[in-house]
Amino acid sequence: MLEKDFDRIKEVFGKEPVETEETFIKGWFKTGDLGKIDKDGYYFLTDRIKHLIISGGENISAKEVESVINGIKGVIESCVVGIPDETWGEKAVALVQKSEGFELEESKIKSICKEKLHDWKCPKTILFTDHIPKNTMGKVLKGKVKLLF
Template sequence: EEHYRFMLILPLFHVNAQIVTVMAPFTIGASCILTPGFSAQTHWETVAKYKASTFSAVPTILSILIKMPHENLDLSSLEFVICGAAPLPVNVFREFEETFKCRIVEGYGLTEGTCASSVNPIPTDTEDRRKVGSIGIPLPGNEMKIVDSDGNDLPPNSKGEILVKGDNVMKEYFKNPEANAQTLKDGWLYTGDIGHIDEDGFFYITDRKKDMIIRGGENIYPREIEEVLYSHPAVSLATVIGVRDKIYGELPKAFIILKEGKSVTPEEILKFCKENLADFKIPKYVEFRDDLPKTPTGKIMKQVLRDEEKA
C-alpha cells in the first residue's frame, strides 16, 4: 500500500535492510523512514513521531522492545512487524503481539537468496493463515524442500536440511569454488539450516546445522532448549551452545539475561527445564549475564560464546 511507511532500524549493509525496508516499499510507491540505527531507548518514540507502518527486525530486538516503555505513546500507525534472520521463540511472538496489538510476519531467507524465500501469509481483516513458529510458505518464484544428509527428499514432519531454489538465488560465491561445490548443487541452494515441512506446506526452522549439539550420539537442537527458557517468566534473552565434555563430547550450556527486577537461581532454571525437556536435553550449565555478544543486526553471536568457552 502506498501509505505504508517502512522504518529502517537495521544497518544498510545488511540484505534485509536493503531489500525489505528500502527497495520493497519503493516498488509500490511507499516511503522509508531512515533512522541512525536501532536504539531501544528511542525506538517507540520514533515509531510514534513518524507514524511508522512497519519495521523489520530480528528476534533479539523484539525481545528487547517488549520491556521498553511505550504506554503513553500513540502506536496506532503500526500495522505489522517483519521478523527474520533467526528463529523467533514462540513465547516472544505471542508476548509481543499481545503487548503491542500488532501482528508479526515471520519470514525466512539468506543473503545468498536475496533475503526472502518464504513468509508466513500476511494476516488480513478476514483471514489469518499464519502458523505461529513457522517461517511460512515459499514466495512466488521460489521452491523449498527438506532433504537428508545424502540429498534425498524427506516427507512432511521429518527433520533435514532446508534447500531453496529460485531466480533470487545467487549465481555463485565470487572466486570460491569450494564453497560453491558445497552450497550449490543441481540448482538448489543448501542453506545449512535444519527444519521440516508440515502437511499444509508450511516450513519450520529447527536450528543452524553448525549449532547442533551432539551429546553422546544424541542430536540436540539448541532452539528446543531456548524455546523452553523463553517461556520462563524471569527470562528476557537466552541462548544455548554446546561445550566440550570428556565423556559425552558436548553438553548444553545456557546463557541467560533476566528481565529487569526478576531474580532466579541456576537451580531453579534447571528444575524448570527438567519439567519441560527430555533428560538428555537439559543444560548442564547455566550462566547469567548482563549482556550477550550481538552482531550489528542484533543476532546473538554464538561463535563468540563458543570461543570464550574454549579459551
C-alpha cells in the same frame, strides 16, 4: 535440511568457487537450515545445522532449549551452545540474561527444563549475564558465548 534449486543463487555463489563447491551438491543449494513440514504442507525452519548440539549421539536443537528458557518468568533472553565434553562429545550450556532485580537461580531453570524437555537436552551449566553478546545487526555471537564456558 532445507535444499533449493535456484539458478540465480548459483550465479552469485559462482564468484566464490570454494564456497560454491561446499554449498551446492548435485545442483542443490544447501541452506544450512533445519526444518520440518507440517501435515498441511507448510515449512517451518527450526534451527541452523551449525547450531545443532550433538551429545551422546542425540541431536539437541539450541532453539528448542532457548524457547523453554525464554518462557521462564524473569528471563529476558538466553543463548544455548554446545561445548566439548569428554564423555558425550558435546554438552548443552546456557547463558541467560535475567530481568534486573529478579531472583532466578540455576536450579530453577534446570528444573523447568527437565519438566519440558528430555533430560539429555537440558543445559548442564547455566551462567547469568547482564547482556548477551551480539553483532551490530543484533545477531547473537554464539562463538563468543562459547568462550564464556
